[in-house]
Amino acid sequence: xxxxxxxxxxxxxxxxxxxxxxxxxxxxxxxxxxxxxxxxxxxxxxxxxxxxxxxxxxxxxxxxxxxxxxxxxxxxxxxxxxxxxxxxxxxxxxxxxxxxxxxxxxxxxxxxxxxxxxxxxxxxxxxxxxxxxxxxxxxxxxxxxxxxxxxxxxxxxxxxxxxxxxxxxxxxxxxxxxxxxxxxxxxxxxxxxxxxxxxxxxxxxxxxxxxxxxxxxxxxxxxxxxxxxxxxxxxxxxxxxxxxxxxxxxxxxxxxxxxxxxxxxxxxxxxxxxxxxxxxxxxxxxxxxxxxxxxxxxxxxxxxxxxxxxxxxxxxxxxxxxxxxxxxxxxxxxxxxxxxxxxxxxxxxxxxxxxxxxxxxxxxxxxxxxxxxxxxxxxxxxxxxxxxxxxxxxxxxxxxxxxxxxxxxxxxxxxxxxx
Amino acid sequence: xxxxxxxxxxxxxxxxxxxxxxxxxxxxxxxxxxxxxxxxxxxxxxxxxxxxxxxxxxxxxxxxxxxxxxxxxxxxxxxxxxxxxxxxxxxxxxxxxxxxxxxxxxxxxxxxxxxxxxxxxxxxxxxxxxxxxxxxxxxxxxxxxxxxxxxxxxxxxxxxxxxxxxxxxxxxxxxxxxxxxxxxxxxxxxxxxxxxxxxxxxxxxxxxxxxxxxxxxxxxxxxxxx
Numbered sequence: 073x074x075x076x077x078x079x080x081x082x083x084x085x086x087x088x089x090x091x092x093x094x095x096x097x098x099x100x101x102x103x104x105x106x107x108x109x110x111x112x113x114x115x116x117x118x119x120x121x122x123x124x125x126x127x128x129x130x131x132x133x134x135x136x137x138x139x140x141x142x143x144x145x146x147x148x149x150x151x152x153x154x155x156x157x158x159x160x161x162x163x164x165x166x167x168x169x170x171x172x173x174x175x176x177x178x179x180x181x182x183x184x185x186x187x188x189x190x191x192x193x194x195x196x197x198x199x200x201x202x203x204x205x206x207x208x209x210x211x212x213x214x215x216x217x218x219x220x221x222x223x224x225x226x227x228x229x230x231x232x233x234x235x236x237x238x239x240x241x242x243x244x245x246x247x248x249x250x251x252x253x254x255x256x257x258x259x260x261x262x263x264x265x266x267x268x269x270x271x272x273x274x275x276x277x278x279x280x281x282x283x284x285x286x287x288x289x290x291x292x293x294x295x296x297x298x299x300x301x302x303x304x305x306x307x308x309x310x311x312x313x314x315x316x317x318x319x320x321x322x323x324x325x326x327x328x329x330x331x332x333x334x335x336x337x338x339x340x341x342x343x344x345x346x347x348x349x350x351x352x353x354x355x356x357x358x359x360x361x362x363x364x365x366x367x368x369x370x371x372x373x374x375x376x377x378x379x380x381x382x383x384x385x386x387x388x389x390x391x392x393x394x395x396x397x398x399x400x401x402x403x404x405x406x407x408x409x410x411x412x413x414x415x416x417x418x419x420x421x422x423x424x425x426x427x428x429x430x431x432x433x434x435x436x437x438x439x440x441x442x443x444x445x446x447x448x449x450x451x452x453x454x455x456x457x458x459x460x461x462x463x464x465x466x467x468x469x470x471x472x473x474x475x476x477x478x479x480x481x482x483x484x485x486x487x488x489x490x491x
Numbered sequence: 492x493x494x495x496x497x498x499x500x501x502x503x504x505x506x507x508x509x510x511x512x513x514x515x516x517x518x519x520x521x522x523x524x525x526x527x528x529x530x531x532x533x534x535x536x537x538x539x540x541x542x543x544x545x546x547x548x549x550x551x552x553x554x555x556x557x558x559x560x561x562x563x564x565x566x567x568x569x570x571x572x573x574x575x576x577x578x579x580x581x582x583x584x585x586x587x588x589x590x591x592x593x594x595x596x597x598x599x600x601x602x603x604x605x606x607x608x609x610x611x612x613x614x615x616x617x618x619x620x621x622x623x624x625x626x627x628x629x630x631x632x633x634x635x636x637x638x639x640x641x642x643x644x645x646x647x648x649x650x651x652x653x654x655x656x657x658x659x660x661x662x663x664x665x666x667x668x669x670x671x672x673x674x675x676x677x678x679x680x681x682x683x684x685x686x687x688x689x690x691x692x693x694x695x696x697x698x699x700x701x702x703x704x705x706x707x708x709x710x711x712x713x714x715x716x717x
Contacts, residue, residue, distance in 0.1 A: 081597075088593065089588050091588075390587070393586065394586070394597075395569065396578060397572070397573070397578060397598050397645070398569055398572045398576075400566075400601070401569075482546075483546075484540055
């Protein structure tokens with residue numbers, strides 16, 4: 073079929089058909105192909121970008137590059153002070169952020185309760201004891217304060233509270249379930265219960281971030297939390313490690329495990345430490361992205377099939393004439409393959425220019441803000457080119473099949489328009 | 492030389508079978524100009540399509556220069572049509588997106604003639620039918636007569652053994668018809684074998700020989716004085 077003569081004649085016919093066809097029709101088909109390309113690359117890029125954004129948020133604000141947590145059989149990281157000191161000596165490390173974590177209940181508006189049977193407005197959360205300066209250098213926590221101000225090392229009875237615990241900021245708007253606190257702002261006094269110890273504290277600031285989990289936590293200076301819980305062994309529950317630029321997290325994790333730290337605590341890279349719910353969201357979004365892309369591809373293939381089929385059907389007489397005067401059916405089919413190629417490649421080329429010339433550079437400066445986090449479109453060049461190749465192959469098949477159907481019809485019936 | 496023996500062509504429509512050609516025997520020698528005539532529905536065009544290998548006869552045999560065409564595959568027939576035949580259709584059958592010269596050059600390109608030579612041959616053929624000034628016009632930019640002349644140029648550019656013409660003047664005014672017929676006469680003078688279907692006696696009389704077809708059978712064949 074693909075003899076050089078057939079290809080030459082097919083190309084000759086295709087060029088002239090495209091050049092002398094209606095520019096509006098050609099423009100419309102290219103437009104369809106462009107949007108199919110954007111659907112293939114853009115939708116998946118947004119979904120994967122969102123997933124990456126969530127992962128990046130957790131890494132930047134919570135786990136760092138390597139995250140150390142207690143062994144499954146322990147409540148805290150053994151030999152924490154020595155481990156933290158050791159980590160700080162390692163040349164690969166940029167910041168070590170040890171955190172004390174405990175379960176807490178926070179109550180608000182309790183002074184207004186007069187009926188002993190009335191339920192007090194409360195919410196459960198993790199309370200995290202931090203060194204405010206270290207935490208800020210690690211996660212830029214102060215940047216996320218949307219009301220009030222950030223903690224100082226000497227703050228006494230003051231906390232930062234995550235916005236997701238507050239009714240006015242919680243995701244999806246005010247909650248009716250009672251699991252969030254109402255009328256809590258910077259300066260509000262709330263009651264904190266940790267390990268059975270109650271204390272009234274003042275909300276110094278409210279923190280909000282679309283990614284990671286800092287919006288679901290309460291922060292206070294570590295000395296205050298230790299005093300509140302009455303512990304003094306300085307064993308922490310989390311150590312987040314930020315590596316210097318260029319350092320490999322997996323290699324560093326291996327280094328720590330080889331040093332025997334694995335016997336004292338669980339050592340994970342950021343990807344491994346991602347909460348299972350987030351990992352499931354990642355997998356779900358990736359599946360949705362593939363499904364949407366597949367549907368987009370099928371729609372594009374059907375569109376091209378219809379376009380070429382209608383084109384070939386209306387040109388059935390001329391296809392018959394071509395065959396009648398001795399032009400091979402294969403050359404005619406190849407001419408339609410070239411036309412399909414032209415539509416797919418032109419649409420994809422415009423799409424590539426738009427994507428890599430305008431959309432991605434703009435998006436890098438102005439990420440899309442979604443409730444789940446910031447989205448930086450994920451469209452790696454190689455992956456995009458693979459999608460272009462898939463689009464082209466699907467389009468060529470969709471163009472070839474109807475052309476073949478018409479070419480196979482009886483030559484004279486085609487010339488005379490007989491069925 | 493073309494020889495047809497006992498050619499039958501039937502069309503089926505549901506259970507009804509209509510026999511259009513009922514055992515036709517025919518012979519055309521090299522260089523002859525034959526007009527096939529008959530009333531409407533006599534089977535003239537159907538007969539020509541069978542001889543031109545554009546259709547498959549129900550039975551019978553067609554020999555062209557000794558080749559048994561009924562034994563050929565579709566691909567062999569296509570090559571035969573390309574190399575040995577030229578066609579002129581009633582409605583010109585030009586490709587609308589190709590210019591006059593491109594329409595004429597296309598079968599030459601399919602014969603693997605290089606583009607420059609094919610274009611040169613196409614220009615020569617168009618010049619022969621007085622269209623040297625209309626080479627780059629699309630069919631939509633030409634009159635009916637001019638389109639038919641492009642069609643003739645396409646049919647003869649590769650010097651076919653036989654030129655088939657199906658009612659070539661049916662869609663033309665008298666002046667254009669005379670021009671077309673004069674071209675046929677000139678081609679015949681140059682030795683071109685022509686088999687032309689027409690229902691117009693005036694133009695049929697311009698052929699060397701008339702074959703009358705009636706009810707699917709040849710009823711007479713007479714030769715004119717040259």
